[in-house]
Structures are given as structure tokens and as C-alpha cells.
Amino acid sequence: FPFPSATAIPTPNxxxxxxxxxxxxxxxxxxxxxWSASIQQRIGSDWVAxxxxxxxxxxxxxxxxxxxxxxxxxxxxxxxxIDARREFPWYGIIGAWKPIGYSHFEGVAxxxxxxxxxxxxxxxxxxxxxxxASSILGTSDQGNQDDNYPYIWRGPAKLTPExxxxxxxxxxxxLASKSWMGGQNRYAAAVLGGWKVSGIQDYTAGAxxx
Numbered sequence: 001f002p003f004p005s006a007t008a009i010p011t012p013n014x015x016x017x018x019x020x021x022x023x024x025x026x027x028x029x030x031x032x033x034x035w036s037a038s039i040q041q042r043i044g045s046d047w048v049a050x051x052x053x054x055x056x057x058x059x060x061x062x063x064x065x066x067x068x069x070x071x072x073x074x075x076x077x078x079x080x081x082i083d084a085r086r087e088f089p090w091y092g093i094i095g096a097w098k099p100i101g102y103s104h105f106e107g108v109a110x111x112x113x114x115x116x117x118x119x120x121x122x123x124x125x126x127x128x129x130x131x132x133a134s135s136i137l138g139t140s141d142q143g144n145q146d147d148n149y150p151y152i153w154r155g156p157a158k159l160t161p162e163x164x165x166x167x168x169x170x171x172x173x174x175l176a177s178k179s180w181m182g183g184q185n186r187y188a189a190a191v192l193g194g195w196k197v198s199g200i201q202d203y204t205a206g207a208x209x210x
Contacts (some may be wrong), residue, residue: 017092059102068094131160
């Protein structure tokens with residue numbers, strides 16, 4: 001990349017104050033630790049039930065902070081304007097994507113499914129999960145940016161629903177069976193056989209966004 005021209009270098013003590021962003025020297029790659037466990041039980045000859053647990057912990061996620069955030073207006077700083085309370089009062093916001101973000105996910109899921117019961121195949125699952133994150137990558141430069149209190153807004157991540165209940169089914173229509181046709185007919189079987197009705201129902205709890 002070419003060196004910036006002189007006009008691109010932030011100038012101190014401007015009106016309004018110059019703001020800029022920089023890349024931290026210490027910028028390790030993000031990493032994720034993952035662990036899981038599951039148990040499974042067969043029910044009869046056609047049904048299977050299982051319960052599973054999964055956990056993840058991500059560290060060194062990029063999180064936007066203002067390293068020049070103003071100190072609280074208290075004590076000797078109570079009467080000062082916001083810019084006068086900054087560590088470098090001749091500049092405004094000095095932003096950086098620091099590798100201090102994290103998230104911690106834990107989830108438990110239970111499911112029941114069959115391998116074919118009177119032409120019906122069914123999979124039903126229920127998941128309870130919680131994902132605590134320090135920030136959201138797309139919007140972490142909005143709201144709290146104070147480098148002194150980077151985790152003040154940590155909480156449940158919107159991308160992870162707390163509850164989810166999913167049902168899917170498939171039913172093979174018996175239109176070409178002997179009981180329907182009064183006897184096997186190869187032409188009827190060719191036209192009417194193999195038709196299935198299927199569907200999915202998904203119920204999810206959580207915040208929605210446009």
C-alpha cells in the first residue's frame with residue numbers, strides 16, 4: 001500500500017477534533033475450543049432417541065474500542081467538557097479493533113427419529129442453548145466503546161436462539177398399494193407409486209431483526 005499523503009495524517013487540535021483508527025501491533029488470530037458429548041438409545045426396532053451436549057469458547061475475537069474514551073465526569077473532572085476528559089484531549093475518538101472479544105456457547109439438544117414406521121419418517125428435536133458474547137462484530141463500533149470497560153455490554157448473542165423446536169416428517173402415500181387398487185397394477189404403480197408428502201415445522205425463540 002502507498003504511504004498516506006500529508007493531508008491524510010490526523011491533525012491535532014482541529015475543530016472538530018480529528019478521529020482515526022489504527023491496527024494494534026498485537027493481533028493474534030481468533031481461536032475456538034470445542035467439546036461435546038452424546039448418548040443414544042434405540043427404542044424398539046424403528047425408533048432412536050439421543051441427547052447431546054456441545055460447548056465452545058472463542059477468544060481473540062476482534063472488538064472495536066475507543067482507546068481515547070473520555071473519563072467519567074466525577075471529582076476534579078466533573079466540570080470539564082467531554083473532550084477535555086480524554087487521555088489525548090487534542091484528538092477525538094481513536095478507534096481500534098482489538099483482539100479482546102470472546103464468546104462462550106453451551107447447548108443441550110434432544111431428538112427422536114425413526115427409520116420408517118407405516119410409511120412415516122419423523123425427526124423431532126428440541127435445543128436449549130446460551131451464547132454469551134462480549135460484542136457483535138458487525139455492530140461493535142456502536143454503543144459502548146470505552147477501552148476501560150470493554151465488557152460492560154456482554155450478554156446473549158442474537159445469532160443464537162435460546163430455544164428451538166424442529167419437526168420434520170415424510171409420509172409415502174399408499175396410492176399404488178394392493179389395498180388401494182384391489183390388486184397390484186404395474187401401470188398404476190408406475191404413475192401413482194413413490195409419491196410422498198413432507199414438511200418441516202420450526203419454532204424458534206429469540207430476538208428478530210430486519
